[in-house]
Every structure is written in structure tokens, then in C-alpha cells.
Amino acid sequence: MPVNPYIPNSDPEIKKQMLKEIGVTRVEELFADIPERIRFRKRLELQSPKSEYEVRRYIEGILSRNKTCGELTSFLGAGCWPHYVPAVCDEINSRSEFVTAYAGDVYSDLGRYQALFEFQSMIGDLIAMDIVSYPWYDWGNVCGDAARMATMITDRHELLIPRTISPDRLSVIRAHCEGLADVKLVNNDPESGQLGLEDLKSKISKKTAAIYIENPTYLGFIETRGEEISEVAHSYGALSIVGVEPLSLGFLTPPGEYGADIVCGEGQPLGMHMYFGGALLGFLACRDVERFVSAMPHRLISITTTEQKGEWGFTYVLPERTMFAAREKARSFTGTATALWAITAAVYLSLLGPQGIRELAEVIMQKSHYAIKRISEIRDIRVPIFKSPHFEEFTVNFNGTGKTVSEVNKALLEHGIIGGKDITMEFPELGETGLYCVTEIHSKADIDKLAAALQEAVQ
Amino acid sequence: MRDREITGYHAVAWKEPIVYQLARKGRRGYAVPAVEEEIKASIGDVLSLIPDKMRRKALPNLPELSEPEVVRHYIRLSQQTYGVDSGIHIHGTCSMKYSPKVNESLARSPKIADIHPLQEVETVQGILEIMYELQKWLCELSGMDEFSLQPRGGAHAVFSNARIIRAYHKLNGELEQRNEIITTVLSHPCNGGSPAAVGFKVVTLYPDEETGYPDIEALKSTVSKRTAGLMITDPYDTGVFDSNIEEYIKIIHEVGGLVAIDQANANCILSRLRIGDVGADLCHFNLHKTFSTPHGSTGPGSAAIGVKRELGKFLPVPIVGFDGEKYYLDYDKPYSIGRVGGFYGVIPNVLKAYAWIMTIGAEGLEETSEVAVMNNNYLIRKLLEVRGVSLPWDKSHPFRLQEARFSLEKMKEETGIGIADVNRRIVDYGLQDMETSHEPWIVPEPFTPEPPETTPKEDLDRIVEIFHRISQEAYTNPEIIKTAPHNAAISKIDRTPSSDPKKWAMTWRAYLKKIGGDEK
Numbered sequence: 001m002p003v004n005p006y007i008p009n010s011d012p013e014i015k016k017q018m019l020k021e022i023g024v025t026r027v028e029e030l031f032a033d034i035p036e037r038i039r040f041r042k043r044l045e046l047q048s049p050k051s052e053y054e055v056r057r058y059i060e061g062i063l064s065r066n067k068t069c070g071e072l073t074s075f076l077g078a079g080c081w082p083h084y085v086p087a088v089c090d091e092i093n094s095r096s097e098f099v100t101a102y103a104g105d106v107y108s109d110l111g112r113y114q115a116l117f118e119f120q121s122m123i124g125d126l127i128a129m130d131i132v133s134y135p136w137y138d139w140g141n142v143c144g145d146a147a148r149m150a151t152m153i154t155d156r157h158e159l160l161i162p163r164t165i166s167p168d169r170l171s172v173i174r175a176h177c178e179g180l181a182d183v184k185l186v187n188n189d190p191e192s193g194q195l196g197l198e199d200l201k202s203k204i205s206k207k208t209a210a211i212y213i214e215n216p217t218y219l220g221f222i223e224t225r226g227e228e229i230s231e232v233a234h235s236y237g238a239l240s241i242v243g244v245e246p247l248s249l250g251f252l253t254p255p256g257e258y259g260a261d262i263v264c265g266e267g268q269p270l271g272m273h274m275y276f277g278g279a280l281l282g283f284l285a286c287r288d289v290e291r292f293v294s295a296m297p298h299r300l301i302s303i304t305t306t307e308q309k310g311e312w313g314f315t316y317v318l319p320e321r322t323m324f325a326a327r328e329k330a331r332s333f334t335g336t337a338t339a340l341w342a343i344t345a346a347v348y349l350s351l352l353g354p355q356g357i358r359e360l361a362e363v364i365m366q367k368s369h370y371a372i373k374r375i376s377e378i379r380d381i382r383v384p385i386f387k388s389p390h391f392e393e394f395t396v397n398f399n400g401t402g403k404t405v406s407e408v409n410k411a412l413l414e415h416g417i418i419g420g421k422d423i424t425m426e427f428p429e430l431g432e433t434g435l436y437c438v439t440e441i442h443s444k445a446d447i448d449k450l451a452a453a454l455q456e457a458v459q
Numbered sequence: 460m461r462d463r464e465i466t467g468y469h470a471v472a473w474k475e476p477i478v479y480q481l482a483r484k485g486r487r488g489y490a491v492p493a494v495e496e497e498i499k500a501s502i503g504d505v506l507s508l509i510p511d512k513m514r515r516k517a518l519p520n521l522p523e524l525s526e527p528e529v530v531r532h533y534i535r536l537s538q539q540t541y542g543v544d545s546g547i548h549i550h551g552t553c554s555m556k557y558s559p560k561v562n563e564s565l566a567r568s569p570k571i572a573d574i575h576p577l578q579e580v581e582t583v584q585g586i587l588e589i590m591y592e593l594q595k596w597l598c599e600l601s602g603m604d605e606f607s608l609q610p611r612g613g614a615h616a617v618f619s620n621a622r623i624i625r626a627y628h629k630l631n632g633e634l635e636q637r638n639e640i641i642t643t644v645l646s647h648p649c650n651g652g653s654p655a656a657v658g659f660k661v662v663t664l665y666p667d668e669e670t671g672y673p674d675i676e677a678l679k680s681t682v683s684k685r686t687a688g689l690m691i692t693d694p695y696d697t698g699v700f701d702s703n704i705e706e707y708i709k710i711i712h713e714v715g716g717l718v719a720i721d722q723a724n725a726n727c728i729l730s731r732l733r734i735g736d737v738g739a740d741l742c743h744f745n746l747h748k749t750f751s752t753p754h755g756s757t758g759p760g761s762a763a764i765g766v767k768r769e770l771g772k773f774l775p776v777p778i779v780g781f782d783g784e785k786y787y788l789d790y791d792k793p794y795s796i797g798r799v800g801g802f803y804g805v806i807p808n809v810l811k812a813y814a815w816i817m818t819i820g821a822e823g824l825e826e827t828s829e830v831a832v833m834n835n836n837y838l839i840r841k842l843l844e845v846r847g848v849s850l851p852w853d854k855s856h857p858f859r860l861q862e863a864r865f866s867l868e869k870m871k872e873e874t875g876i877g878i879a880d881v882n883r884r885i886v887d888y889g890l891q892d893m894e895t896s897h898e899p900w901i902v903p904e905p906f907t908p909e910p911p912e913t914t915p916k917e918d919l920d921r922i923v924e925i926f927h928r929i930s931q932e933a934y935t936n937p938e939i940i941k942t943a944p945h946n947a948a949i950s951k952i953d954r955t956p957s958s959d960p961k962k963w964a965m966t967w968r969a970y971l972k973k974i975g976g977d978e979k
Contacts, residue, residue: 004823006559008915009830018837018916030832030858031731033700038737044730045599049820052561059814063570065585072582076575079801086489088526090567092533099563100542102553102754107883107947108891111475111539112756117965118478124966125520131965135758137611138801148656171797175622179658224510251506253513266801276586277576278806279759288969290960302956302963303477303970306949310474313952317963323614323652325898328661333653335614336747340755343533350478350529351488354518359491365505370498389508413579421577444495 004049069274073446074418077393077437078218079139079166080277081269083247084441086351089271093344106314113314116339117301119346126249126349126357127263128256129285131292134299135342136334138280139266140169143212143243144176145284146262148332149295150210150239157181160203160211160238162195164188166218167426173212181209193221193386200232210239210262215255216248219427219435220393221386230259246270246283248391250361262286271348272341281341294321297332360440364392367447368438374451375436381458385430392439396420399431401458408434411457417450468889470948471538478532479967482522488529520968539948540756541891547918549838551862551894551907552647552696554726554748554831559818562751562811571810576802580787586806587786591779593763593813600824601722601742602735603765607774608804613723614649615799616743616762617690620719621654622796623741623766623773624688627717630794637687637716643673643701646692648897650721654690666901671852672701675710682714688740692721694728696897696907698835698859699852708738717741717770723762725749726911727832727861730825741766746805750812761808775799830912832860834919838910839863841923846930847873851902862909864902871904876933876940878904883951884932884943888925 004010019027069082106113120132136142147159163185174183187199195213211233215223230240242255244265255263267281286292300317323330372394375383380400384390398408409419420434548555574583594606610616628634640654643664651661662681664673689711694700708718719741720734726749734742746752747760766774772794780789836858842848847870850863871877882892896905910919932939956962964970
């Protein structure tokens with residue numbers, strides 16, 4: 001076998017020399033711990049090695065069968081949103097030091113700690129919370145963590161969650177709470193979509209650990225009574241948990257200012273490409289109260305000083321609380337996180353700055369409302385279903401047209417357009433409904449093209 | 460070893476301010492795409508739609524910087540980060556191997572970066588094929604029948620497997636009774652933490668003094684009708700392979716439990732042992748360890764879980780199927796534990812692992828485990844010549860697999876210098892600090908180097924020489940170690956904020972409130 005380009009000691013001469021130093025004649029002797037009867041002695045049914053060129057050519061061939069959102073015009077969001085990624089984000093997250101580092105201490109990895117502290121800080125300013133944790137997998141998982149924290153902090157075992165939540169996210173939350181807390185769904189007002197305060201009041205009790213709401217909601221509208229909902233929670237000794245999409249906070253009141261005790265959300269819009277849903281970034285925050293911090297499941301980086309003036313240092317807070325040290329006593333798990341994406345989010349937020357994020361949020365809202373307006377001009381289409389302000393996503397109902405979402409989407413694809421997510425199965429009570437997403441990447445021409453194609457599709 | 464290859468290192472020390480300190484009011488780093496005038500005219504003031512209470516009163520206090528300043532700041536932070544590409548990397552339990560650059564380059568193609576998870580499957584056949592093939596290859600490598608690529612990291616994989624064990628017993632109507640997961644203390648902490656997060660009671664076995672793993676009798680006296688399953692790591696982070704594994708599996712199966720083996724350390728057994736063949740019911744691989752997806756400064760990782768056919772119905776949905784003509788997302792699993800995360804997994808890592816396996820092929824996988832184990836045993840021989848270094852369980856296990864857990868107990872007793880000091884000093888020589896041990900420390904003053912297959916012999920020799928020098932310092936000039944680091948980007952850190960609520964500040968806003976901005 002030829003010398004492997006990635007395995008320097010695969011040269012037979014080096015092997016011979018190293019084995020001699022070890023004091024064995026055959027490398028097999030080093031595997032003596034593994035009993036012979038359980039050894040795998042066949043050849044793996046995998047291909048033989050290939051050159052870099054062959055691999056590139058082959059994989060590029062496979063990938064060419066994907067049609068990208070750049071080649072088509074897509075109006076999909078629903079938890080993975082299309083936004084422009086500034087070139088600087090890719091430049092920094094391609095830096096080989098960030099790409100290939102892992103878990104060194106501050107003395108080796110100072111830059112990684114600082115970038116992640118800056119991520120924690122900027123998320124903190126966006127959502128108005130003082131404690132932000134190390135990044136985590138995705139919105140669903142940090143929401144599960146938040147729910148778990150609430151049960152620990154309150155020692156109560158019931159969660160109230162709006163019926164309008166994404167069923168996929170609900171599934172992840174249930175996975176985290178199975179056997180730990182009962183999840184009860186709160187109805188929404190059928191006209192406005194807003195969480196039903198009467199239903200909430202009828203379901204909340206002294207057993208409730210927390211009420212969870214989202215802003216904007218999965219169905220795209222803004223939950224406008226965050227403060228009242230937090231007050232209801234607190235009046236029963238329950239916590240208020242809020243999940244957010246971060247760009248909307250360019251102009252929405254941050255949850256830290258309407259009573260949230262724990263905040264979570266999805267950071268993918270902050271400089272991550274969509275990657276078929278494979279580049280998600282959960283963030284988790286809480287009030288600066290020891291009891292809350294102790295219930296946090298993930299690493300927490302604090303800023304500190306060193307023996308030299310003018311140097312910043314960083315250190316992990318209460319390391320003994322996490323699974324790394326407490327094992328099963330932590331009643332939560334943590335581990336390899338999503339640091340490369342968090343570093344990217346830090347870059348993105350420092351590029352945008354306060355004015356940039358404010359303007360971006362407004363641009364998104366202008367474009368999505370233009371789309372709502374254009375689509376609402378089409379006869380028999382109802383858009384949006386709920387009479388509430390929306391951010392970047394909105395529901396489009398086709399019941400009046402006699403067409404199904406699936407039929408409409410097929411017709412759109414013929415025009416090179418990817419229609420909104422079909423949520424008919426997720427929310428049967430809404431009928432034939434698609435969830436559309438419009439952001440800063442959509443031009444007026446894109447939106448007009450969508451309106452024209454929809455018009456044609458429902459005729 | 461020539462002296463200049465060992466000394467003379469100094470980390471880049473920029474004394475870089477926090478990004479907020481670099482800001483200057485009015486600066487901008489990004490121009491937001493414009494909105495067409497027709498749109499503005501058509502819809503008017505959209506922000507007025509938002510009720511006053513929900514309208515943000517003050518802009519978020521983000522830093523204001525221009526693009527060149529942002530770039531310089533984060534380039535400097537990257538320079539102060541020690542990656543696998545930066546130098547010698549032997550952080551144990553992590554298989555810190557070099558990752559071929561072609562994989563990174565392929566993963567950055569818009570053909571994978573710019574696709575949405577909810578597109579019609581006809582438009583994403585390429586990525587689905589890659590996912591499907593990787594599922595199949597991981598089955599071949601593990602002896603399992605079905606794989607899911609959804610979990611994001613090892614702890615998530617163990618969490619998912621614990622949920623499958625729970626779902627299995629629930630379906631059999633035995634969940635009430637079977638509420639115990641047995642693990643071993645030398646298994647990764649997630650083998651205890653994740654099942655506890657699922658609601659299991661966790662029972663931990665300790666290693667025998669002779670062998671380094673629990674004896675059969677200890678397990679026999681622990682199992683009962685309450686046993687839901689066994690969740691352990693094998694091989695261990697000590698580099699010892701727990702050769703009781705077959706017997707454990709038999710014992711657990713006899714009482715009706717399931718066995719899940721954490722294969723995060725699989726780099727050393729590739730093509731030599733398939734845990735499914737040994738009888739395990741579930742397992743997981745860390746793509747970011749064994750399959751060469753770079754670690755990303757602690758993620759995103761990716762950890763695929765594999766199960767035997769009879770447990771396939773519990774896997775998270777969807778997995779990728781193939782009907783002979785086209786690839787599709789298979790949601791048809793009525794007993795599925797549901798989703799464990801958003802969408803389908805960490806897709807760029809899936810592609811990188813796929814590309815890595817394709818590049819090195821069947822022969823390369825065998826070469827990988829061979830050279831990784833050879834490198835490790837070479838390092839063991841050499842490090843044991845260093846004064847103050849010992850290897851627990853060396854009588855019963857003179858050879859180790861992917862890594863070895865050493866002890867500096869003797870050095871600590873004789874000089875007062877322990878692993879925390881050595882780990883600071885080692886940075887001065889241009890090495891990254893080493894993995895010590897997960898908690899609890901069974902081995903006193905532990906360190907766990909793992910030299911993967913991509914480490915050249917010359918680097919192994921450098922590591923050994925650096926150890927000799929630090930040992931010599933410990934015995935002759937311990938002060939230089941106690942006051943280390945001297946050549947790092949910063950000097951010794953004040954760790955008191957770690958446990959002091961008045962001092963800790965996890966955000967700049969908290970720092971400003973507690974300590975104030977004047978100090979620097």
C-alpha cells in the first residue's frame with residue numbers, strides 16, 4: 001500500500017523503527033487487549049482509497065444534483081431562514097485556528113474564549129439579559145434546557161406552551177421533559193393568533209414551572225402581550241421563558257425588558273448559511289441570580305483579569321455544576337457545542353452594530369409586508385390568517401381557491417419558485433396553509449414574480 | 460533534539476481589547492440591502508404596526524466598528540487560538556487528527572451551504588445520497604443495521620440512545636420497573652449524565668485495581684429486574700479495552716436490559732472490531748473525532764447513533780431512505796423517539812465525514828487504527844522514561860489503544876509540581892495543554908495524551924523531549940513552573956470569578972454593572 005498523505009508514519013521504514021523502539025515485532029501485538037474471538041477479521045465492504053482529485057470530482061458530481069436557493073427563488077423559513085451572509089463571516093469561520101481548535105485551556109486558546117465571551121455579551125445586549133451561556137445545538141435543544149432549568153429552579157413539573165409552537169420544536173422539548181414535566185398546550189385567539197390569556201389563566205396553577213412563549217411565533221406574528229404573560233406567570237410563582245428569533249430584536253422590545261427569567265433562541269440568522277438545516281446555533285440566557293446560574297447546563301465563560309495589567313483572562317463559572325464534573329447529578333447534559341457558529345455570530349453582530357440590526361429588521365419587515373400586500377390582492381387567498389403584526393414569516397391560506405398547498409407548490413416550482421412550507425398537516429385547523437418567509441434577500445422583482453406565479457397557480 | 464526545535468516559542472500576545480472597547484460611535488461594518496422606493500411607498504411605516512409596548516426603546520448596545528476593524532480583531536483572536544493546524548495537538552479523548560483540506564473546501568460549496576431543509580426532495584437528491592451512503596457505511600463499520608445522523612455531539616447521542624432504551628421498555632410495559640442504567644466511572648461523563656437527563660437512576664461501577672475495569676462479579680451483583688441497560692465507553696480513555704465486554708453484554712441481556720456502547724474512542728479499532736458483532740444493541744460514533752470533521756473550537760460536532768434492526772423503529776425521524784430510484788426522508792417510524800434536534804443533523808460534518816471515508820477507503824481505515832495505536836505505544840514507551848511519570852495498570856495493560864492515562868503523582872510528591880502546573884508550563888514550549896481526566900479523578904494528577912495517526916514521529920520525539928525538560932525543571936527549578944506560563948498570550952489568570960457571584964460576568968453588560976468600565 002502506498003504511503004498515505006495524511007498519515008506521516010505510514011512509511012514502512014518509520015513503522016519498523018517505531019515498533020522496534022516499542023519492543024514488538026508486529027503491530028498486532030499492540031492490540032492484545034482485544035480478545036481474538038471478537039476481532040473483525042474480514043475486509044470492510046467499502047471502496048479502496050481515492051485521490052483528492054477523484055474525491056472532489058465525484059462529490060461535486062453528486063452535489064450538482066442539488067438545486068440551491070440561489071438557483072431557485074425560495075420563500076422557505078420555518079426555523080432555517082435565508083439571509084445574506086457577509087463575506088467577513090465566512091472569512092473568519094474559515095480561519096484554520098478556529099476550525100481546528102477544540103478544548104484547550106485559556107493559555108492556549110485565549111482567542112477562542114474571548115470570541116465566545118463576546119458572543120455571550122452581544123446576545124446579552126440583544127435580548128437584555130446578563131447571563132448568557134456557551135452556545136448550544138439549536139433552538140429546540142436550548143428550549144428543552146430552559147424547561148429543564150425551570151423544573152429545577154421551581155421544583156414544579158408542569159409547562160405551559162402555546163399551541164402555535166412548531167410541532168418539531170415541541171417534539172424536541174417533549175424529548176427533554178419526558179418523565180420530568182408534563183407539557184400542556186395553551187390555546188390561541190383564533191382571530192389574532194395571540195396566546196389566549198383566559199385559557200392561560202385557566203390552566204396555570206401553583207404546579208406550573210414555567211410559561212414558554214415565542215417572539216416572533218412559529219406562524220410569523222408577533223406576540224404582543226409578553227409583559228402580561230410574564231406577569232401571569234410570576235403571580236403563580238412560575239417562570240417566564242421566551243424564545244426569540246434574534247434579528248427581530250432590532251426593533252422589538254427585548255424579552256429581558258418584559259419579565260423573561262430565561263431566554264432562548266436560534267442564532268442561525270446571525271451569519272450562518274442554511275446548510276440543509278445543518279448549521280443551527282442555540283443560545284440560552286437567564287437572570288443573574290445564583291439559583292438560576294446553578295441550574296444552567298452548559299459552560300459559562302466569565303471575563304477576568306491576569307497577573308499583568310492590561311490583559312484580559314477568561315474562566316469557566318461553577319464548572320462543578322455541569323455534567324462534565326457532576327455526571328448524573330447534573331440531571332442535564334452538555335459537551336461539544338457549536339462554537340464555530342457562535343464565533344461567526346459574534347462577527348456578524350459586530351459588523352451590524354446597533355444601527356445595522358435596527359435597519360435590517362426594518363428592511364425585512366418592509367419586504368415581508370410588501371409580499372403580504374401583493375399576495376392579498378389575489379382573489380380567494382387569505383394572507384395572513386392572523387390579524388396581528390408579523391415580522392418575516394406569514395401564513396398563506398388557499399382554502400378559498402380549491403387548491404392544496406402541495407398543488408400550488410408544484411406549480412410554483414415550474415416557475416423556479418420554492419413556495420412556503422406546507423403546514424396543513426401540522427395545523428389541520430388552519431386548512432390548506434403555507435408558511436412563507438420574506439427577508440432582505442428578496443427583491444421587489446422576486447416578490448412580484450411570486451405574486452404572479454401564485455395568481456396563475458390558483459386560477 | 461536540537462534546542463531551537465524545543466525553545467524559542469512565544470504565543471502571539473496582542474493584549475487585544477474586548478470588541479466593545481474598540482468601538483467608536485457612528486462606525487458601521489455592514490451596509491444593509493436597500494429597499495426599493497416602490498415598496499416603501501406601497502406599504503408606508505410598517506413599524507407603526509407594532510404596539511408601543513413591543514417597540515424597542517433604545518437600540519441594542521452592540522459595538523460600532525468598521526469592517527477592517529472587525530476583521531483585524533477576529534483575525535487576532537484566531538491567531539491566539541491553538542488549532543490542530545497550529546502545532547502539536549495531543550488533547551486526549553478527542554482524536555485531534557489533521558483533517559484534509561479538500562473536505563473543508565467541498566463543505567463550503569453553495570451546492571450544500573445554500574439549500575433549505577424543506578425543499579422538495581427532488582431538488583436535494585445530492586445531499587440525500589451523501590447522507591444515505593454515510594448511514595450505510597457507518598453500519599458497515601459498526602456491525603449495526605440502522606443509523607441516524609441527527610445527534611449533534613457525543614452527549615446528545617448518548618441522550619438519544621438512552622431515550623431509545625426508555626422507549627423500548629415503555630413499549631414492553633416495563634418502564635416503571637426498569638429505571639436503572641448501569642455505567643462505569645471511567646466511561647465518558649455523558650454515559651452517566653445523559654441517561655440521568657432522560658430520567659433514569661444511574662448506578663456507577665468502579666474499576667478493579669488490577670485490570671482497570673470492573674470485574675464480572677461486580678456487574679452480576681448490580682443487575683436486576685430494575686436494569687434498563689448498560690451504557691459504557693469502550694475502549695476507555697485510559698486506552699484500556701474492557702475485554703469483559705462480551706460477558707457484560709450477556710449478563711445484561713439475560714436480565715432483559717439493552718447495551719449501548721459509546722464509540723467515541725473508535726479511532727483505534729476501525730476495521731478491527733465492530734461493536735455490533737460483539738452483541739451491543741446500540742452505539743454511537745463521533746464524526747468530529749473518529750471521522751475527521753474538524754472540532755470547530757468546540758463544535759459543531761456530530762454524533763451518529765447506530766442500532767440493531769429490532770430497535771430501528773425507535774430511531775429519531777427522519778432518516779434517509781432510498782427506493783431504488785430516488786432518495787427520500789423516511790418518517791415512517793411509528794415508535795420513533797421523535798426529533799432530538801432541528802431538521803436532520805450537522806450537514807457540513809456529514810459531508811466531511813463522507814469525504815474522509817471515501818478518501819482513505821477500507822485500507823486507509825485499517826492504516827488509521829494501526830498507526831494511531833503505534834504512535835500511542837511509542838509515546839508511552841518514551842514518556843515512561845521521564846522522571847516522575849507513571850502509567851496506572853501498566854502491569855496488566857503494557858500496551859494501550861488510542862491513548863493512555865498517565866499519572867504525575869510521583870512528581871507531585873517529590874517536587875510539589877502537579878498536572879495543573881505542568882499544563883501551564885507545557886504551553887510555554889508551544890504545545891497545547893493536555894486533557895487531564897474527566898471527573899472524578901481515579902488516577903491522581905492525571906494526563907491523557909492521544910497522538911492520532913496524523914502525528915509525525917518527529918512531533919512525538921519533541922513531546923518526549925519537552926516532558927524531559929519540564930521534569931528536570933520540576934526537580935531542579937520548580938519556581939519556573941509554578942509561575943508559568945511565561946511564553947503564552949497572557950499570564951496567570953485570576954480564577955476567583957469562577958465561584959463568586961459578585962465577580963462573575965458572563966457578558967460585557969454584567970461586567971460594566973459589577974466592576975465598571977474604568978479599570979482598563
